[in-house]
Amino acid sequence: MTVVADLSPELAPKLAVELGLKPSEYDHVVEILGRTPTITELYMYSLMWSEHCSYKHSRKALRMFPTEGPHVLQGPGENAGVIGVGDGWAVAFKMESHNHPSAIEPYQGAATGVGGIIRDIFTMGARPIASLDSLRFGTLDKARQRYLFEGAVAGIGGYGNCIGVPTVGGEVYFEEAYEGNCLINAMSIGLMREEDLMRAVAAGPGNLVLLIGSTTGRDGIGGASVLASQEFDERAEDKRPSVQVGDPFEEKLLIEACLELLRGDLLVALGDLGAAGLTSSASEMASRGGVGLDIDVTKVPQREPNMKPFEIMVSESQERMLAVVEPDKLDAAMAVCAKWGLRSTVIGQVTDTGRFVVREGETVVADMPAATLAHDAPIYDPAMERPAYLDEVAAFDPHTLSHPESPEALAETLLGLLASPNICSRRWIWEQYDHQVMTNTVVLPGGDAAVLRIGDTGRGEMTDRAIAVSSDCNGRYCYLDPYTGAQIALAEAARNVTCAGGEPAAITDCLNFGNPEKPEVFYTFYEAIRGLSDACKAWTIPVISGNVSFYNESFGNPIYPTPTVGLVGVLDHVDQHCTMDFKDEGDVIVLVGESYDELGGSEYLKVEHGLVTGAVPSLDLELEAAVQAAVRDGIRSGLIKSAHDCSEGGIAVALAESCIAGDIGADVHLHDELPAVSSLFGESQSRIVVTCAEDDADALVESLIAAGVPYSVIGTVGGDRLAICERLSVSLDDLRDAYEPTLEALVHGELQSEELHEG
């Protein structure tokens, strides 16, 4: 087979460099092919061997993660991970970043991020049932940050609401470190029967490759200036990078058509077209199946005239799926697509050569071993160097600062924390999202974790089972101590799910870091992965899917290391769930866990003193597990009426949030010997505030003693004030007035965050 020679041996290495291939990687491509690559081949290799597709800098470190466990049906390596949740039901989930597109166009960037991750879920055969979104921006006193924040939230809501997949949770932080590089991490969760699990493995030479869904345009194709200087490039305008625009209604049709195709057993394989488009989807399917593919780009329905073969192969146009179909099922499969109003086109076939051949009509424009695209990317061992700042921050002693001591000053501090953009009510965000589609959301956004009932409303198959989901990461902790900070991200996600009554089953992660080629950045990455892996192993919580996003830099400085954790937990009985709001007058408040003198990395230090420094709270993996197990037992046995974990802002904020949510006060005595600010606002880990009926208090205490976890009975629910011993007393109205309006006021530019920080 003769391949078109459209690049001279002199020009090819220049184009390779323009496309981001290192000279050694280019040499490897030449070695694989045994000749000068074509333009199309260079584009395909450069994208498949990019960090985004090949994980060439991170792969070795990621091997530390435990990926197997009793629940796991599908670990990493597929479009999404899958766990069994009982009675033959399975849940597919994954989180992915869409940081860089969102920094350019926040609405479409966030919307297509949601669309992309939802496709990964139904590709596995699961019906998407919920999304969570983990967001990071700079501070909202800057107009650009307000624009990004508003746009991203609207984009998530717009796409999710149109497609009918509820957005049930997530998190948002505002820190200067994200000013030049916002983070948009979208997580999708899907439900299926175990037997419907589908994998994207192409097989069966002679089978047909079917492209389903939207047309292919020049979306998301990077401009390469070396090309612009060549004669084969007629119009420079066509080479500018362009933003992807999502179409949720098309994707809704794709969901229904693909699930019907899978249920009808009409497909051999199914994959979605995401990053690197057709190239990535097709080469991964082929290499998993050990087969070859032969594709003709002229068959691909194109949105624009004069598209080059390489453009068609790497286009990131949204809402497209690739399927492999047996010839005798083709008519039936195409009929299903037509029924849903979707375009479907045969663009090639599976071969037994193991080669990925791309044609433009009669001309062969690329011909390479399929597996080399997906698997032969170089694997690097980036240099590591411990950043000097880590020791400086860890040595900082918060007691050298002057702290509020009078009850009035402490009350003001509490109100300042409740109004902090990182703690205040997220109502403004989730009010824009549908969170009750298909009526299976049992616990709505605003609590520790969302709870979703397992079952298929459409088919009338409901169960008593449920899942609880949460996504978490405190980037500030990870900046101060990547190892412990990453563990705390997992601890908090697990604690949140525990507070809802769920048993943590597995996680997905979205690892956002700076440039891995900087030794100090790679050190933080490696340490975060090591910390997360150690905690995952200790708690038997495997990692089943995820994504790495490097090169997140803000004005030359890396963002805070942000290993976002998305956790799914299982509830055997949906009725045994719990919420954070204080329930009834007279209920007894118990703190499970213990408080220490730990102010490092706290929201208090940031809000009151403008500091991000100090040693992060310590985390005892065994104690954390024991506290969570004890609380889950208390929820299952019906003793515990409310549960809320202590995180940013410490126990004072946790108590205030439970008061606000329950619209009732509390009278609390903290029996620690700590300085007032450490006691109230310190962020010691492994602490959960629970309540029970007065008559159940002895039984709850006995169960905590039996479980061997530290606890203290700290007060009772009631009244219209939150009073914490002699330290402070604030009315419920004042708590609410501080907590509720901040975000909306900031978005509308009515409040500058400096004013907040000045209290």
Place this chain on the structure above:
Amino acid sequence: MARYEIFVTYKTGIFDPPGATAERALANLGHEGVESVRIGKYIQLAGDVSFEAVTEMCEKLLANPVIEDFRIETVEE
């Protein structure tokens, strides 16, 4: 007082979901021969403002220059 008409459309190469949907729906309704439908915004603006000022309004608010093109026409009284 000056009057302006502003046309905002997706840039060439940017996917236009409403246009694509209308295109398909027209074909479904039996209207043959339609090759392309692009749907955008039409804005009427009146006031004591210069063409340059309107251009800036488009760049800052009325259009999204990342994904949209705009064209301003001055309406003769």
